[in-house]
Amino acid sequence: MASFTKVLLIFCCCTFYAAQAQIKTSGIKTHYPGHSSGSLLLGNATEEHHFNGSDSYAYNRNFIPAETYRGGDWSNHEVTNTGEHYLGNSGVVGLVLPHTTFRPHIVLDPTAEFINKTRSAMASGVCYKEVPTSSLVSDDRRIPVGNGTTPAMSKIQICCDGYERNPHVYKRCDPICKDDCPNGICTAPNTCVCMPGHVRNYDDKCISTCPIGCGNGICESDNECKCKPGYTIEPVNRKFCIPKCEPACQHGTCVGPNKCDCFEGFRLTAAGACEPKCDNCENGHCTAPGFCSCNTGYLKVAGICEPVCALGCNKGRCAAPDVCECPNGFELDRSGANCVPHCELPCLNGVCDGANTCACNPGYILDEQQKNVCKPHCAQGCPNGYCTQPNFCVCKPGYIKSGIKGRQTCVPV
Known part of the structure; x- marks a missing residue:
């Protein structure tokens, strides 16, 4: 009867620990199952394992991931003078009754060994932060001296950036992988190590x-x-x-x-190739993202490739390399670098200074009827005569000049 009771107790304990296990087929998480009491040793398999009821934990060592992989050898379990040891059906190390010792022959498959080795090398993910000591006590009238850089500050443990609290073990911080790391182990923030066979x-x-x-x-x-x-x-x-x-x-x-x-x-491109992209690269070619190299005969001005006329383009526009383009009413002179006005009719006693526009020589004024003719101008007028040259009158028939030189007038004979 005693033997039956002992076996039943062991079976119930195994079932309890198996229920705590967390299996996730999409990826191996770094979360570990919690325990309401007892000491969980996550380390190398040793000759003796004891549960002492101290509610303490050891992390970042090689361990048997009992919540996921089965280990141990049932054929080699033994009963000693201090009790019996075994591994349950779920792969969880069975609860050892007080004053018992077990020496299992542990056999790990390659996947379990890989997980042990990978997890043992992971960073703890724990960082430290200073906070006001007053925020950590319920009675702000009795604030103790903190352990920070100043007496009013205290140093606390927090999860580093990219880590989160383990839902089963509050003191542990686990790395976060956005895609949950399928077929791998999340060993650092957004860093996966693939499982064997992957x-x-x-x-x-x-x-x-x-x-x-x-x-x-x-x-x-x-x-x-x-x-x-x-x-x-x-x-x-x-x-x-x-x-x-x-x-x-x-x-x-x-x-x-x-x-x-x-x-x-x-x-x-239409041909299916990738080429650099520039917002404006006329008269040039895009040699790198956002960088336009001007073609020969062009110069970059304010980010745009402009044509260059080596001889210049006076009063015109350089339309292409060494090509001067004149506005309407102008034409290129023989040098090909100056735009000069063009008049369809030649200017008499003047010069063409615009599209069909004459500029009169000194002493001449533009004829109101003939826009291409500049006529002589006599400032004092020329009564009874004709102004034939600037300030020079020729009298009409029957009239002669009379008066002081420079103030001559035409008077009847």
């Missing part, structure tokens, strides 16, 4: 390899990966297939057969 692909995901599977291919009988059409074997690990682009996808990533995803600052 490899990281170009999308930073842990995917299975032969004989389990082959990304973008199939596993052949010799456990080699045979790629689908449009894919080729990944050259480093040769464990999965990647898209193939012909020609190669420069300045981008080949995301599908002959399909490029261009890097930032590049754009996809």
Whole structure:
């Protein structure tokens, strides 16, 4: 009867610990199951394991992930003069009754050994922060001296950036991986270590390899990966297939057969290639993202490639390298560098200074009737005569000049 009671108690304890286990098929989390009492040793398998009821924990060492993987050898369990040891069906180390000692022959499969080794090298994720000591006590009338840089400050433990509290063990901080790290172990913020039988692909995901599977291919009988059409074997690990682009996808990533995803600052051409992107690169070519190199004969002015006329373009516009373009009513002179006015009718006693516009010589004024004719001007007028030259009158027939020189007038004979 006593033996039956003992076995029943052991079975119940195993069932309780198995219920605490957390199995997640999408990825191996770093959360560990909590215990209401007892001492949980997460370390290397030793010759003797004791539960002393002190509610203490040891972290960041090699340990048997009992909540997920089964270990131990039932055929080798033994009864000593201090009690019996065994591993339960869930892989959880069975509760050892007071004053018992067990010496299990522990056998770990490669996956368990990999998890132990990976987790043992993980950072604790615990950081320290100083806060006012008054915020940590309920009675602000009795504030003790803090352990911070000043008596009024105290140092507390918090989770570092990229870590979160373990839901089972409050004092432990676990790294956060946004995609939950499928088929891997989250060892640092957004950092996954792939499980055995898996490899990281170009999308930073842990995917299975032969004989389990082959990304973008199939596993052949010799456990080699045979790629689908449009894919080729990944050259480093040769464990999965990647898209193939012909020609190669420069300045981008080949995301599908002959399909490029261009890097930032590049754009996809009609031919399927990635080229640098510039907002304004007229009269030039975009040699890098946002950088335009001007063509020969052009110079960059205010970020725009402008043509250059080596001889200049007076009163005109340089329309192309060494090509001067004149506005309406102007024409190039023989030098090809100056725009001069053009008049359809030649200017008499003047010069053409605009589109069909004459500028009169000194002593001449523009004829009101004939816009291309500049006539002589006599400031004192020329009564009974004709102004034939600036300030010079010729009398009409029957009149003669009379008066002081310079003030001559035409008077009747």
